[in-house]
Amino acid sequence: MTSVAIIDYGSGNLHSAAKAFERAARGSDTQILVTSDPDKVRQAERIVLPGVGAFRDCHDGLKAVPGMWQTLEDEARRGKPLFGICVGMQLMAARGLEHVETKGFGWIDGDVKVIEPADSTLKIPHMGWNTLDLAKPHRLFDGIALGADGLHAYFVHSYHMALKDEALLIATADYGGKVTAFVARDNIAGSQFHPEKSQALGLALIANFLEWRP
């Protein structure tokens, strides 16, 4: 029996994330745990870091769970597969620049800053279904049709990760310019969009993560 720990630190709705992982894991002996216990996170085979709201609030919420920030740093370093969603992905950056400057985990060299579509009539937040353009192949997108005619992902965000190292950029979405949609490095991956809300694309991506051996 293997387990996936979805980190519970009071950020938003974990119910639908847990349900999507349960659906993708159906038929395997994988257990999905929603937990705020660092011990359980250490024992899990894989870790999911969700997050909605503001960068600073998520950072503070995660730091408020005793031992959790350090545990995530340790487990990431040990090479455990770790998947961040939305602000959970943004927290992997060096810095968040939403309202106030906040330090992230620094696993991905970049800053989280406001999206600035070239076309000023485009609405902010970037909300709804968008296609993805692959910048670089990645195991987590195996078997998933991308590009203008491919599957769609569901986005809700006003900030995105501006990367210092373009080699870590896996996929972008077009919204008056390129918006960072997916980043990855070694055993760490993160999506700006919500796989748990992205129907076919989301479930396929989660299924790939559950089998990922980085």
Add this chain to the structure above:
Amino acid sequence: MLKARIIPCLDVKDGRVVKGVNFVNLRDAGDPVEIAKAYDKAGADELCFLDITATHENRGIIFDVVRRTAEACFMPLTVGGGVRTTDDIRKLLLAGADKVSINTAAVKNRDFVRQGAEKFGSQCIVVAIDAKQVAEGQWQIFTHGGREPTGIDAIAFAGEVVALGAGELLVTSMDRDGTGTGFDIALMRAITDKVRVPVIASGGVGTLDHLVEGVRDGHASAVLAASIFHFGQFTISQAKNHMAERGIPMRLA
């Protein structure tokens, strides 16, 4: 490219969909979860539940409906109706709603919008504006299903709630609601041109061309409709294909 969204809206009372829907192969046409699953399969871009439960004792039923829907549908869900406190918001989000729609409570106390946005993030705070035209180019907010005037200018209110942190607006023309004569395009334009956040157009859809007009002329990011889908007049994919053929970017199956 970002696509325009089609959002079917279900009125839910005491855990049941008012008037039901007319789909084939549905075991229970009054069960919101069954209907949500059918719309999920049909390619709806989001779903909206409007809880119109009147009695206090039955207010809790919606949480169970939301929880069961979130277990079966992996698409965004907005829930509105009777959202008055941050505790209401928290309970809906924990049950599996992605966004909550605030209506009367925002009119009575605008600071509630700020509180909700600060606590849970703008991305989940939708403010529902029910507006009626009172003069050429002027709309006023009405509550209680369009019966109670508030004296509040709808366009100014839209700007205020966005400044307070609303992440999206759901704008319903009470003049058009239930008429099938199309959106109030002038109202939609007045608001979409004023605010930076996405606007969902609502009220008056009777034909597929009305959906096109909402996005093309009203500049809405999403269109909300109920009866044209519930009673089988059109399917979601007919609506999407119709809009796509007229140049609106849509997420097609």
